[in-house]
Amino acid sequence: MNNRLSVKHILGVEQLTLEDIRLILDTAEALKEILDRPIKKVPPLRGCTVVTLFFEPSTRTRLSFELAAKRLSADTVSVSAATSSVLKGETLLDTVKNVEAMRPDILVVRHSSSGAPHFLARHLTGCSVINAGDGINQHPTQALLDLFTVRERLGRVKGLKIAILGDILHSRVAHSDIRIFKAMGAHVFVSGPASLLPIGLEALGACVTTKVEEALASADVVMLLRLQKERQGRSLIPSEREYANFFGLVQERCLNLASDAIFMHPGPINRGVELTSELADSQQSVILNQVTNGVAVRMAILSLLWADRS
Amino acid sequence: MELLFENARLIDPASGLDEMGAVLVRNGRIAGIFLLKDGFSGEFTHLLPSQRFNLKGRWLVPGLIDMHVHLREPGEEYKETIATGTRAAAAGGFVAVACMPNTKPVNDDVTVTTFIRHKAAMEGSARVYPVACITKGQAGQALTEMGMLLEAGAIAFSDDGRPVKDSAVMRLAMEYARGFDALIISHAEELGLVADGVMNEGRMSQLLGLKGIPSVAEEIAVFRDIALAKYTGARLHIAHVSTKAAVELIRRAKAEGVGVTAETAPHYFTLTEEAVNGYNTNAKMNPPLRTEEDRQAVIEGLKDGTLDAIATDHAPHSSLEKEVEFDRAANGIIGLETAVSLSLELVRRHGMNPLQLIACLSWNPARILRVAGGSLRVNEPADLCVIDVDMPFEVTRENLFSKSCNTPFLGQRLTGRVVLTMKAGVVTHSLLN
Numbered sequence: 001m002n003n004r005l006s007v008k009h010i011l012g013v014e015q016l017t018l019e020d021i022r023l024i025l026d027t028a029e030a031l032k033e034i035l036d037r038p039i040k041k042v043p044p045l046r047g048c049t050v051v052t053l054f055f056e057p058s059t060r061t062r063l064s065f066e067l068a069a070k071r072l073s074a075d076t077v078s079v080s081a082a083t084s085s086v087l088k089g090e091t092l093l094d095t096v097k098n099v100e101a102m103r104p105d106i107l108v109v110r111h112s113s114s115g116a117p118h119f120l121a122r123h124l125t126g127c128s129v130i131n132a133g134d135g136i137n138q139h140p141t142q143a144l145l146d147l148f149t150v151r152e153r154l155g156r157v158k159g160l161k162i163a164i165l166g167d168i169l170h171s172r173v174a175h176s177d178i179r180i181f182k183a184m185g186a187h188v189f190v191s192g193p194a195s196l197l198p199i200g201l202e203a204l205g206a207c208v209t210t211k212v213e214e215a216l217a218s219a220d221v222v223m224l225l226r227l228q229k230e231r232q233g234r235s236l237i238p239s240e241r242e243y244a245n246f247f248g249l250v251q252e253r254c255l256n257l258a259s260d261a262i263f264m265h266p267g268p269i270n271r272g273v274e275l276t277s278e279l280a281d282s283q284q285s286v287i288l289n290q291v292t293n294g295v296a297v298r299m300a301i302l303s304l305l306w307a308d309r310s
Numbered sequence: 311m312e313l314l315f316e317n318a319r320l321i322d323p324a325s326g327l328d329e330m331g332a333v334l335v336r337n338g339r340i341a342g343i344f345l346l347k348d349g350f351s352g353e354f355t356h357l358l359p360s361q362r363f364n365l366k367g368r369w370l371v372p373g374l375i376d377m378h379v380h381l382r383e384p385g386e387e388y389k390e391t392i393a394t395g396t397r398a399a400a401a402g403g404f405v406a407v408a409c410m411p412n413t414k415p416v417n418d419d420v421t422v423t424t425f426i427r428h429k430a431a432m433e434g435s436a437r438v439y440p441v442a443c444i445t446k447g448q449a450g451q452a453l454t455e456m457g458m459l460l461e462a463g464a465i466a467f468s469d470d471g472r473p474v475k476d477s478a479v480m481r482l483a484m485e486y487a488r489g490f491d492a493l494i495i496s497h498a499e500e501l502g503l504v505a506d507g508v509m510n511e512g513r514m515s516q517l518l519g520l521k522g523i524p525s526v527a528e529e530i531a532v533f534r535d536i537a538l539a540k541y542t543g544a545r546l547h548i549a550h551v552s553t554k555a556a557v558e559l560i561r562r563a564k565a566e567g568v569g570v571t572a573e574t575a576p577h578y579f580t581l582t583e584e585a586v587n588g589y590n591t592n593a594k595m596n597p598p599l600r601t602e603e604d605r606q607a608v609i610e611g612l613k614d615g616t617l618d619a620i621a622t623d624h625a626p627h628s629s630l631e632k633e634v635e636f637d638r639a640a641n642g643i644i645g646l647e648t649a650v651s652l653s654l655e656l657v658r659r660h661g662m663n664p665l666q667l668i669a670c671l672s673w674n675p676a677r678i679l680r681v682a683g684g685s686l687r688v689n690e691p692a693d694l695c696v697i698d699v700d701m702p703f704e705v706t707r708e709n710l711f712s713k714s715c716n717t718p719f720l721g722q723r724l725t726g727r728v729v730l731t732m733k734a735g736v737v738t739h740s741l742l743n
């Protein structure tokens with residue numbers, strides 16, 4: 001079996017082959033048990049330096065990457081844009097070239113501009129770049145952990161019906177999730193207020209509907225997304241109350257789901273808006289499993305990129 | 311002093327001439343046009359070999375006129391100057407350019423217009439016709455001193471990339487300009503719909519996760535400005551048409567007799583939004599590259615005369631503006647030096663008549679701007695351009711005269727190249743020896 005990735009950087013889901021995706025998932029599965037050991041540390045990334053460069057706020061993703069790196073014995077450094085020289089007028093390229101000059105091996109980048117990690121990958125020669133979320137474009141490691149979680153919980157992906165609900169327009173998670181679940185043979189439906197369903201969405205291969213019930217009928221997976229008010233120049237929906245009323249996941253909307261359907265959310269969740277508190281905490285919710293799996297999947301990605309480098 | 315261009319394919323859209331022949335230049339003017347079919351055969355034996363250019367069948371056309379460029383001077387001389395920009399123009403076959411007012415300071419005052427005219431007279435390789443602002447500071451509120459600006463040498467009025475948002479102000483501008491029979495040039499975009507978009511809205515913007523600019527932003531603005539031109543009777547010119555809907559609106563307006571003309575740029579009939587793939591900031595411009603359907607409509611518009619002119623929207627930027635995140639990158643690409651090569655594709659692939667193509671690049675802009683040139687006529691200043699339609703053109707940093715090299719064609723090999731440009735009898739560019 002091939003145990004090498006076809007790519008040097010993890011920028012977007014569409015750049016990964018099916019073999020890459022399976023390799024990452026299988027590797028994550030093998031590494032996951034480390035998280036439950038009393039001593040949660042193994043040596044494969046000894047000597048590897050991972051720098052996380054976050055030009056946008058993040059708690060979960062950043063912690064997840066840092067823990068993944070530390071579990072594998074990498075050295076990690078975190079740079080936050082708020083404290084970086086971006087505020088002193090330095091360009092992104094200069095900032096990152098300075099980081100590169102200190103010889104890191106893997107850069108984990110989150111940025112508010114779509115394509116920023118691609119731009120860096122094109123200009124950097126010495127290190128691998130992982131996209132930890134770029135603008136409204138993609139969040140490939142989230143998609144991989146979502147896929148991992150579905151496979152772990154339901155045992156398969158092919159043929160499943162995945163319903164993604166909410167702010168599709170601004171959700172880089174949705175843009176990566178649609179691609180990865182389509183690639184793995186699932187049927188992907190997206191739904192939400194029409195003003196949050198972007199023009200051109202069909203290009204990703206999803207079935208787009210403004211009728212939530214149609215998206216939810218017999219769905220095996222319901223992926224809920226947060227309303228990203230901070231990315232909307234002006235509010236694109238009348239109110240949260242109206243949103244919850246027509247598009248939020250409530251018990252009555254769950255009646256036609258598949259019997260073993262699961263609820264997912266990339267976080268942070270707004271209880272009572274995207275879904276009710278009861279559903280968020282129910283047996284069907286795998287929201288916290290996603291978080292645990294995120295560490296395992298990122299361990300897999302880091303170790304595979306490092307293996308290719310060394 | 312006499313010069314003879316012989317064995318040339320003479321193309322003159324003003325007279326509809328497309329014949330083999332020769333042009334004699336004496337003291338900076340066209341002294342004679344001789345056609346092979348009229349029995350012309352080398353009676354110029356008194357000329358020295360150095361005074362004779364055997365063009366070997368290359369095209370000899372009127373010096374080209376680009377009615378939409380950005381020369382960046384005053385204020386952003388690190389991107390381009392009047393000297394380098396007009397040198398690039400000469401290399402592209404142009405003898406005259408109209409420069410947009412978004413300099414620093416903007417050209418909203420007689421002093422700036424006068425500065426540009428003087429600088430061009432001293433250092434220019436091409437004539438420079440300054441376009442002044444419609445409103446002071448391009449702010450969309452108070453009109454500039456149009457009459458005085460015209461006297462100082464302004465050729466037309468435009469607020470360029472910051473189109474006049476308030477329809478009442480645009481109406482006022484058109485009414486006032488009509489009193490001076492002045493031309494209003496509209497960068498037609500409804501800014502509310504442009505918002506923070508950075509490329510065409512649609513399939514590609516979704517695939518790249520970039521915010522889109524819908525084509526209706528152009529359509530609505532073109533509709534408004536045509537309606538106002540019709541209502542006020544002003545002369546209106548629509549800049550850089552990029553959408554099918556805009557082409558159709560202009561076609562209908564012309565059929566109704568509205569005084570509107572329009573231009574497009576080579577990139578809109580050469581490229582589509584696909585060129586943005588890979589977050590290529592050299593494919594970022596405003597209006598954005600559109601879809602294949604729009605591209606075809608633009609070509610059709612040029613062929614049926616709906617679009618009168620090909621203008622480059624030459625917009626130099628340095629790496630400071632382009633080697634950045636796509637969202638932050640400046641809009642615009644250079645175009646003066648690749649315009650002819652790209653436009654020849656219209657003849658080669660799309661069946662456009664060479665006469666019509668040359669009209670779009672010379673005679674039509676001359677008529678819209680009401681300036682001299684754009685034709686081959688005895689006793690007129692010798693504004694000439696020689697085009698080798700088969701010569702390859704490698705677009706490299708070294709081969710460009712512009713100070714900037716922000717073009718999506720960098721590194722490409724194009725076909726067809728300007729080999730000589732003459733402005734009033736003075737050679738401003740030559741690859742011939």
